[in-house]
Amino acid sequence: MSGSRRQYPFHIIEPKWQQTWDQQQAFRAFNPNEEIPANHPFAGRHKVSGKVSAAQLPPKFYILDMFPYPSGAGLHVGHPEGYTATDILARYRRACGFNVLHPMGWDSFGLPAEQYAVKTGQHPRVTTEANIANFTRQIKSLGFSYDWSRELATTDPDYFKWTQWIFLKLYNSWFNPETNKAESIDTLKFPADCTTEEKKRGYRDSKRLAYVSEAPVNWCPELGTVLANEEVIDGRSEVGGFPVIRKPMRQWMLRITAYAEKLLADLDTIDWSDSLKEMQRNWIGKSEGAFVDFQVEGHSEKIRVFTTRPDTLFGATYMVLAPEHPLVELIAPDNSIEWANIEQYRAAIASKSDLDRTELAKEKTGVFTGAYAINPVNGENIPIWIADYVLASYGTGAIMAVPAHDTRDFEFATKFNLPIFQVVQPPDPRTDWQGYTDDGTSVNSTAPEISINGLPTFEAKKKITAWLEAKSLGKKTINYKLRDWLFSRQRYWGEPFPIIWKNDAAGKLYHEALTESALPVLPPTLEDYKPTADGQPPLARAKDWLNLPDGSVRETNTMPQWAGSCWYYLRYLDAKNTDAFVGKEVENYWMKSGGGKPGVDLYVGGTEHAVLHLLYARFWHKVLFDLNLVSTAEPFFKLVNQGLILGSDGQKMSKSRGNVVNPDDVLVEYGADAFRLYEMFMGPLQDTKPWNTSGVAGVYKFLGRVWRLFVDEQSEVEFEQAETTTESPRHGELLNLIKLHAAIKDVASTPAQLKTLHACIKKVTEDLDGMRFNTAISAMMVFINDAMTWETKPVSVLKTFLQLLAPFAPHLAEELWAKLSAVNSQTSASLQYSAWPMFDPTLLVESEIEIPVSLNGKMRDVIKVSVDADNATLEALAKSAEKVQPFLEGKTIKKIIIVPKKMVNIVVT
RNA sequence: GCCGGUGUGGCGAAAUGGCAGACGCACGGGACUUAAAAUCCCGGGACUUUAAAAAGUCGUGUGGGUUCGAGUCCCACCACCGGCACCA
Incomplete structure (x- = not known):
């Protein structure tokens, strides 16, 4: 304390009520057919007890927080921002009569614990458990109404057993384009040429939703692991910012691209912010266009390109292949000067990291291959180049270059003196056609067999595509930026794959899934957590674990951190289930029942997960939905991103800036209720906003005013004196010394008092529905400012006010509610389950x-x-x-x- | 470069197209006090006129527009924040 007197004894009130709630298990959410104790406040409120079916339970409301990674640094004021918002809504919905599911858990696999293990040899589990204990203490001190009986950690074998189980489902499924959904791999029909077991295996493995690929991957030498595309930002690792290079490696992939269309289309069915949906749309990156095949002059080979502008085909004056394109070797003339150039260029590209490539992106580079292709519309020969501005991983890795109407091709053609030929006329004749990339009218686009001259771009595209299809030269098609998900990591502290490797009769390596009964696959105990000397993942060090008696060898990669967070919201529904990842009836009740929204009703978390976690989780959910394991197509119906909290200097909080606010310090000085209130009073939840400690003092003062409205000052002085002479374990009892204010009487309220109260009910209720916490709090301040002037304070009015305050400042509200109960028997025993007050509009007229x-x-x-x-x-x-x-x-x-x-x-x- | 968002007092912020700045912080004044802290009460957009009461003018990033009326709707621009970025 900074020497000033406490506004009210929150240091006693808060632990007292947290204990009471804990003992009562006040925030247990009851599943269908779960025993509801008759003395539980939920039973009292809803007149149900014992085992009750889903139909007899009140409607569900699922309010979810993004579970945290329990870092060693502890909680940060940004974490409780979202948690406070969801807690307020959970308490509000409970008061409204819903069966509220509000759980918390730990995304506890992760790099820091592993790096610490590499340095010190301490098992990551030890570090992780200590961090979880600290996070739990901090979160509990804020008085959130979580149902702790559903707590989970992704590192718990009882949890990751089911993560591995879901992986098996992915492994044992394929995406059937005819039914447009995932199905068991057993339904896969083999083509006629799959005659041997080996061929069948190869075909099956090429169709699985989880498959092995040898493609070049993002390798981060500093982290000693590969990364998913989404984890690489400007050629550097998202975690740590280390350089990333391309390296061919054998890796596990998940076929998320099969779901590109569903992931895109179903965004229209969910209530997320436009900006977030837009980010996902951009990431999926759908574009409509056509494949066009170009014959290579003097070769049997064809080059297939993808273009969104088939209408500009007459303007294609050269072609570009990605430097890695497999046709390069085949088409380049042997022993030519060109081939030397190609090799040199390819070597230069390969030695560059992605970072260098993006940094050098300003100037176009490339070399001529010496080969020519034939433009299928007009039979003209056009040179084939290679250049790194064409990406091997997008489309077909090859383009037709139309320099007149594509910015990149224009730059390249200008630099290398390639012809630029107009085929689109801009609508405004004053616009320069060179480098004009928008729609217009086709010109100079006539050949004996086909002409699109004079057609607007849209029509021109349609006509030429139809012609190409008729001549089998091309095909209308859709392309996505989305790539398959690189799912393996060369780490210790992650879920091991339930996969083993064997040799077939010919000595060829193949993979096989373990059976469900082999789960969970536990990571082995290690002395040293570093990768092996020959670059194998750390798991390869455990020889006993690695080699199985029948000669097969375990997979040594582990799953990425995203795996555990892809389905944790489902495990909360039925966290203790040992027979299934979630029980069917339970899943149906919480995700789909009655009047509720399909899926999680409200999911709150930071924008940093806009593409990674949220896309991956949606993908897994859709697979589970196709396999009839869950009952909704989308996991999260409504999603809200809380804004970033900045330091008081307006900068991002960071240790190096020294502007980090620790919630523990704020709690000691102002208490949890004031902390919660301030987090919400700062401004709209979604906004980025700076922390200001004197703002905490402001809402703290408001809570003090609430307190003084209710309690007798003289009795509080006596309480404070008694506190100094009493052992702290008995401080809770001392609260009984504090008497109600003399002006509080069990009398009828005046019309003016009722108007003030009902205006407050209306505003707080509407603002909670709209998640406008800041204005709800100001409405309560208005109420208190008015109530302070009343000579007589009717119990009924104050009682209702406490119900409004309870979601925001639950400890203070409970304490005052208990005091009011002493003079008014109608006050029910449990504030947390009392019915939310209704406002009477006639009183406001x-x-x-x-x-x-x-x-x-x-x-x-x-x-x-x-x-x-x-x-x-x-x-x-x-x-x-x-x-x-x-x-x-x-x-x-x-x-x-x-x-x-x-x-x-x-x-x- | 492209996409999305945000610009309102000294500060955090409020305002279904209808009295801009609710509520709070900070600040100033008063009451209580030997004094201070705490508390309670009052006052604060800027400018001009006025001794004062009061009155007027201007004011929501900039410039236009729609409207009886614009912080709010439309067009153009500027600044900041977030995302994507050679995606054919």
Whole structure:
């Protein structure tokens, strides 16, 4: 404390109620057919007890926080921002009569614990458990109403057993394009040429949703592991910012691309912010266009390109292949000067990291291959180049270059003196056609067999695509930026794959899944957590674990951190289930029942997961949905991103800036209720906003005013004296010394008091529905400012006010509620399960209102009128208003606009 | 470069197209106090006129527009934040 007196004894009140809630298990959410104790407040509120079916339970409401990675640094003021918002809503929904599911857990696999293990040899589990204990203490001290009986950690074998189980489902499924969904691999029909077991295996393995690939991957030497595309930002690792290079490696992939269309289309069915949906749309990156095949001059080979502008085919003056394109070797003339150039260029590209490539992106580079292709529309020979501005991984890895109407091709053609030929006329003739990339009208696009001259771009595309299809030269197609998900990591602290490797009769290596009964596959105990000397993942060090008696060898990669977070929201539903990842009836109740929204009703977390976690989780959910393992197509119906909290200097909080605020320090000085209130009072949840400690003092003072409204000052002084002479374990009892304020009486309330109260109920209720926490709090401040002036304070009014306050400042509200109960028997025993108050609109109606009068839109005076005054009365009063008169002199009234109950505007010349 | 978002007092922020700045912080004044802290009450957009009461002018990033009336709607621009970035 900074020497000043406490506003109220939160240091005793808060632990007292946290303990009480804990003992009562007050926030247990009950599953269908789960035993509900008759003495639980939920049973009292809903008149149910014992084992109750889903139909007899109240409607569900699932409010979810993104579970944290329990870092060694502990909680940060950014974490509780979202947690406070969801807790307020959970408490509010509980009061509204919902069966609220509000769980918390730990995304506990992760790099820091492993790096610490590499350095010190301490098992990551030890570090992880200590961090979880600290996070738990911090989160519990904030009084959140989580159902802790559902707590889970992704590192717990009882949990990751099912993560591995879901991986097996992916492994044992394929995406059937005919049914447009994932199915068991057993339904896969083999083509006629799959005659041997080996061929069948190869075909099956090429169709699985989890498959092995040898493609070049993002290798981060510093982290000693590969990374998914999404984890690489500007050629550096998202975690740590280390350089990433391309390296061919054998890796596990998940076929998320099969779901590209569903992931895109179903965004329209969920209630997420536009910006977030847009980020996902951009990431999926759908584009419609066509494949076109170009014959290579003097070869049997064809080059297939993808283009979104088939209408510009007549303007293709050269072609570009990605440097890694497999056709390069085949088409380049042997022993030519060109081949030397190609090899040199390829070597230069390969030695560059992705970072270098992006940094050097300004200047176009490339070399001529010496080969030519034939433009299928007009039979012209065009040179084939290679250049790194064409990406091997997008489309077909080859393009037709139309320099007149593509910015990149234009730059390249300008640099290398390649011809630039106009085929699109911009709508405005003054616009320069060179480098014009928008729609227009086709020109110079005529050949004996086909002409699109004069057609607008849209029509031209349609006509030429139809022609290409008819001639088997091309095909309408859709391309996505989305790539398959690189799913393996060369780490210790992650879920091991339930996969083993064997040799077939010919000595060829193949993989096989373990059976469900082999789960969970536990990671082995290690002395050293580093990768092996020959670059194998750390798991390869455990020889006993690695080699199985039958000669097969375990997979040594582990799953990425995203695996555990892909389905944790489902495990919460049925966290203790040992027979299934989630029980069917339970899943159906929480995800799909009754009047609720499909899926999680509200999911709150940071924007940093906009593409990674949220895309991956949606993908897994859709696979589980196709396999009839869950009952909704989408996991998260409504999603809200909380804004970033900055330091008081307006900068991002960071250790190096020294502007980090530790919630523990704030709690010691102001208490959890004030902390929660401030987090919400700062501004709209979604906004980025700076922390300001004197703002905490402001809401703390408000809670002090609430306290002083209720309690007798003299008795509080006695309490404080007793506190100094009593052992701290008995401090809870001392609270009984504090008496209610003498002005609080069990009497009827005045109309004015009721109006103040009901205005507050209305505002708080509507604001909670709209998640406008800051204005809800200001409404309660308005109530208190008014109530402070009342000579007599009716119990019933104060009681209702406490119900409004309870979601925001639950400890203080409980304590005062308990005190009120002593004088008013109607106050029910449990504030947390009391019914949310309804407001009565008739109480809010004013008999006389003030209406502004303006002249030519400028406010001049205010008139007092009866609420039902007719227009004639309003007009007369407005014209005769004192401050309006001077402005009317010498003017003619042209028009009078009257908006009943709102305003009067007089228009004069 | 492209996409999305945000610009309102000294600060955090409020305002279904209808009295801009609710509520809070900080600040100033008063009451209580020997004094301070705490608390309670009052006042604060800027400018001009006025001894004062009061009145007027201007004011929501900039410039236009729609409207009786614009912080709010439309067009153009500027600044900042977030995302994507050679995606054919």
